[in-house]
Amino acid sequence: MTTTLKSEEERALGYLPLTESTFAILASLGNPLHGYGIMVKVAEVTGGEIRLGPGTLYGALTKLLKEGLLEKAGEENGGERKKLYLLTPLGRRVVALESERLERLSRWGRELLSREG
Amino acid sequence: MEEKRVWKFFFAWNDWKEEEWLGRMAAEGWHLLRVSPFLYRFRKGEPADLVFRLDYRSGFQRDREEYLSLFREAGWEHRGEMGGWQYFSTPRGDGKRTPEIYTDNPSRAAKYMRLLFLFFLLLLLQINSFRHFFLSRRTFSNPGDQALFTGMKICVGFFLIVMLYALIRVGLLVVQLRKGGGVPFDRS
Numbered sequence: 098m099t100t101t102l103k104s105e106e107e108r109a110l111g112y113l114p115l116t117e118s119t120f121a122i123l124a125s126l127g128n129p130l131h132g133y134g135i136m137v138k139v140a141e142v143t144g145g146e147i148r149l150g151p152g153t154l155y156g157a158l159t160k161l162l163k164e165g166l167l168e169k170a171g172e173e174n175g176g177e178r179k180k181l182y183l184l185t186p187l188g189r190r191v192v193a194l195e196s197e198r199l200e201r202l203s204r205w206g207r208e209l210l211s212r213e214g
Numbered sequence: 215m216e217e218k219r220v221w222k223f224f225f226a227w228n229d230w231k232e233e234e235w236l237g238r239m240a241a242e243g244w245h246l247l248r249v250s251p252f253l254y255r256f257r258k259g260e261p262a263d264l265v266f267r268l269d270y271r272s273g274f275q276r277d278r279e280e281y282l283s284l285f286r287e288a289g290w291e292h293r294g295e296m297g298g299w300q301y302f303s304t305p306r307g308d309g310k311r312t313p314e315i316y317t318d319n320p321s322r323a324a325k326y327m328r329l330l331f332l333f334f335l336l337l338l339l340q341i342n343s344f345r346h347f348f349l350s351r352r353t354f355s356n357p358g359d360q361a362l363f364t365g366m367k368i369c370v371g372f373f374l375i376v377m378l379y380a381l382i383r384v385g386l387l388v389v390q391l392r393k394g395g396g397v398p399f400d401r402s
Contacts, residue, residue, distance in 0.1 A: 118318050132280070133287035151288040152269050152315035155281055156324055180280055 109190040112166070113198060121147050122157050123192050129170040129181040132158065158182060166191055216258040218244070223252050226329050227383040229268045229299075236266035240303070249294030249301055263306045267315045270325050272298030272332075290315065298332070323391035330384050337377045343370050 115123070125138040135158075136149050161167040166188035170181040184192070224232040236246060241263065244256040267290070274281060282292055290302040290313075304313045316322040347367040354360040 116318060116320050118321065132284040136288060148311075148317050150313075150315045150317040150321075151285040151290060152267075152325070153317045153321040155284050156321050159277075179283065 105187065106190070109187060109194055112164070112191045113195055115191070115195050117147055118149055118153055119157055119161070120192070120195055121149065122154065122161065123166060123184060123188055126167065126182055126184040126188070129183045131179040131181050133179075135182070161188070217247070218256050218258075220254045220256065221252055222254060225383070226270075226326075226333075226380060227387050229270075233266045233268055236301075236303070237264055240264040240266070246293050246301070246303070249296045249299075251296055264303045265306050265313050266293075266301065266303045267313075269300040269302065269315055270298055270329050271300055285315070289313070319391045319394055323388050326384050326388045326391070330381065330388060333377055333381050333384065337374070337381065340370065340374060340377070344374060347371075 121139045121143065122135055125135050125142065130138060132151075132154060136151075136154060139147055139149055158167065162169070162182075165185055167182050168185050170183035172180055239246070239256060241261050243259050243261045245259050245262070246254060246266075247257050248255040271281065285292060285302055290304045293301040293303050295301065302315060307313060316325065347363070347370045352363065354363060
């Protein structure tokens with residue numbers, strides 16, 4: 098049991114560091130969204146700082162599904178059937194680890210700046 | 215309606231030039247109707263300020279609808295397909311930011327990696343004919359056979375050189391993109 102837990106943690110660590118696009122996609126999928134919903138959400142949350150082109154997003158979604166960081170959460174009924182994506186527990190762990198890593202880095206940067214100030 | 219055909223081909227590592235050319239055609243009022251191997255068909259209309267982008271993707275069957283709907287919802291119109299090249303266009307918009315289908319260098323590099331893989335496969339498939347024409351010693355009693363063999367040898371040799379050159383050019387592009395800059399086209 099402990100060995101599987103450990104390997105899961107190692108697996109999650111293996112994805113770090115994430116690209117900005119990958120982080121944004123994962124972080125926007127706490128609730129199920131379809132592809133275009135992800136683009137809108139990322140633009141909203143970052144105030145347009147991070148934008149996702151459809152080519153970049155499609156490639157990332159395909160890859161993240163294959164790696165098990167995302168899963169399909171059924172289909173949304175509209176004029177056309179659209180896939181919904183959702184974060185898996187592994188994906189959630191990757192977001193947590195990456196957030197901690199980024200926090201350590203930004204704390205380091207802020208310390209430097211406060212000493213100089 | 216006036217229509218015209220243009221015979222044209224492009225190299226994979228210069229696909230951004232093809233995108234710009236299609237944009238210039240639209241600006242002159244030539245609207246892309248159809249894409250076929252080496253042949254474009256255009257129809258004359260009002261000039262339009264469009265951005266064209268080419269993606270390279272092949273081999274998806276079930277996922278194709280998902281792929282196309284993602285582009286459609288993001289405002290990109292699928293204008294045609296040719297040997298795995300997917301042609302898209304979108305209005306340029308307010309001009310503050312050029313619309314892009316790829317918004318970071320890793321995903322842009324991945325597109326050229328898919329092409330690299332294709333070239334590598336094509337090269338691999340030719341290994342046997344390479345061995346047949348270049349590594350085996352053959353003598354022919356009939357001069358006709360000898361001429362045919364030499365002709366084939368030139369064809370295979372030419373193909374190999376082109377494929378190797380393509381591998382190097384696309385490979386260099388991937389390396390540049392992964393280093394995060396120095397690409398011939400300005401996309402940020």
